[in-house]
Amino acid sequence: GNSVTQMEGPVTLSEEAFLTINCTYTATGYPSLFWYVQYPGEGLQLLLKATKADDKGSNKGFEATYRKETTSFHLEKGSVQVSDSAVYFCALRPGGSYIPTFGRGTSLIVHP
């Protein structure tokens, strides 16, 4: 079946530090990959996506590259801000389906 594995949090960083949140997946075929962000008390917002191997999704300084050889889609940001504190969910959507599978989420806490 399809599954998404994320590193456990919380990830605690100081402002301007480099961020990596690991995400690996298991899927048949060629899924699309997503990162969603959930701010406290809110729903999910799509942060970035990649639809095929070697694609790089980017938004708001965050990046993730679709690595088929390592089945990974790690989220990175060069310099985090306090306002980036949130829970980040990695997700995949199998080809031909519109129902995503989510990882468990990784909480990011950024201190001033």
Add this chain to the structure above:
Amino acid sequence: GAVVSQHPSWVICKSGTSVKIECRSLDFQATTMFWYRQFPKQSLMLMATSNEGSKATYEQGVEKDKFLINHASLTLSTLTVTSAHPEDSSFYICSARGTEVNQPQHFGDGTRLSIL
């Protein structure tokens, strides 16, 4: 961009009452809407998928008589938690997608349900 509005954002009620949560797509026609439940510090659990004008498809283990879903129009779906009990307390999130192929889901801001 596409916006999904969910209402109410927070509800507290007594055990035994029924609670209705609305999910509206504001600037697109949502042929499919999804209802998720999120437990603290856990991922989203898909409860059901609903298509406009037809019965919802529930995931295994979700009681359809407990969680009534109605998708009466292309812009509105409702989730009714019937005879709610404290164990139903959770964060419920809806999402919607339009008609275009490969269009992503757009999520509402969620509803925090607390049953006393």
